[in-house]
Amino acid sequence: MEALAVRLSGLDAYVDGAMRVITFYDTLMRRRVDLPALARASAGLAECVAAICLHGTGRAIRFAPDGRPAPAPPQPASTTVPITLDDEEIGTVWLERPGPPNPLDEVLLERLALASAAAAERYGPARTTMADPALVELAISPDSDEAARARALRLLGFAAGLPVHVVAVRTRLPLDRIGALICPARPVKAAPLAEVGVLLATTVDRTRFPAGAHAGIGAADSPHRSWQQARTALRFTTPRRPVLHHTDLGAVALLAEVPRDAIRDNTDVAAIARLAAHPEDLETLDAYCATGSLRRAADLLHLHHSSVSRRLAQISDALDIDLTDPMGLTRATFALTAWRLLDG
Structure with missing residues (x-):
């Protein structure tokens, strides 16, 4: 040569x-x-x-x-x-x-x-879903200045002015597969960050997340704010509601700002933690809080309403909360939600 x-x-x-x-x-x-x-x-x-x-x-x-x-x-x-x-x-x-x-x-x-x-x-970069985690982190970090953020987004393939949603995902499935499902025809990038998968997408079809995936979706605002919203929404997801947009939370999102120690020390939350030792009771309470109706909860659980009624009476005694009272139902719902945040 x-x-x-x-x-x-x-x-x-x-x-x-x-x-x-x-x-x-x-x-x-x-x-x-x-x-x-x-x-x-x-x-x-x-x-x-x-x-x-x-x-x-x-x-x-x-x-x-x-x-x-x-x-x-x-x-x-x-x-x-x-x-x-x-x-x-x-x-x-x-x-x-x-x-x-x-x-x-x-x-x-x-x-x-x-x-x-x-x-x-x-x-722009080649049309591939998986991206360099460092570049994704630069795009969504609150510590990045706007010039660095815009440069990172450009290198990831997002044109200036293009709306970008950030999605926080917990799943065992490949992130590129999820990205292709929720945003099949528009730019989407994915990268793992710590224990959470991150997706950047111009549009998000929340109905196309696969079973087993939990996802929080941020608004198409500044990527760093969208990332914060997505992480917050992810903390509120449940098996019954595995995909949440931050806007779905409304005022409930304020619970995420309560210190964990304050949540853990709350009497109602402590009662929920004890109830968690009995999965059937926890599932019954979750269904009742989600529907606000004994009969709809029974339909959701595929049980006779009389069986659900007996369970709720026992749960009410265990929590020392009157679940038939609107305020009691609100207390139980907030306590259940706050308890889940401890693991989020």
């Missing part, structure tokens, strides 16, 4: 070779080529595998010198250069040269990195 300097018309001077490389990439940028075309052209120029990877997608675009996608697995990178946009690293370009690096490899990669940044800004 000939060295890059020989490849470039037999030039033997480093400066002349570097100028040819710069001219080569200036031409590609004027033609507004996309990332795959950049990687393919770079591989042909360098006569070795050239690759581009944006952090927002996590997918490497690798081409061999013959213009075909490079075979897996990738070889060790001989030279790497970061891709930066607005002073932030958004990806990496590299060469997989079998022998020692060529003197012009670094110049080539620096120009490839510049061209890749321009292409990423122009075309």
Whole structure:
């Protein structure tokens, strides 16, 4: 394999070779080529595998010198250069040269990195659902300034001014599968953060969440506020109501601001905690609080209303709350909701 300097018309001077490389990439940028075309052209120029990877997608675009996608697995990178946009690293370009690096490899990669940044800004990342968690966190963090947030959203594929809902999800299912279900035809990105999955979507079809998934949905406001709303809504989800929009909560959302110690020390909440040792009683109370009607609760539980009536009488005694009184029902509902927040 000939060295890059020989490849470039037999030039033997480093400066002349570097100028040819710069001219080569200036031409590609004027033609507004996309990332795959950049990687393919770079591989042909360098006569070795050239690759581009944006952090927002996590997918490497690798081409061999013959213009075909490079075979897996990738070889060790001989030279790497970061891709930066607005002073932030958004990806990496590299060469997989079998022998020692060529003197012009670094110049080539620096120009490839510049061209890749321009292409990423122009075309956005590849259409993939899973995203770099660090980039998602930058978009939703309350500590990010607006310029950094806008840049992160742009790199994730969300155009300026596009409404973005943030969804907090607890599920064992792959996040990309859920993203494809709830937002099948519009931009959606997903990433795991700590114990919660995060979805950023321009629209959310709340009816399409799969069974077993619990989700809180924030409003299409500023992403960091939407994230806070989504986490709050997620805390209020139950097996009976596994998907909640923050707007569904209304004033109930204020409960999320009560300190956990204050909730735990409340007499009614403590009574609910004791009742939780009896799952059937807890389920009966939940159904009654959800419906406000003995007969509707019986239908929900698939029990005769007389059986539910007996259970509720026992529960009323255990809680020391009159469940037939509207205020008593309100107390029980708030206590049950607050108790669940302790695990949220």
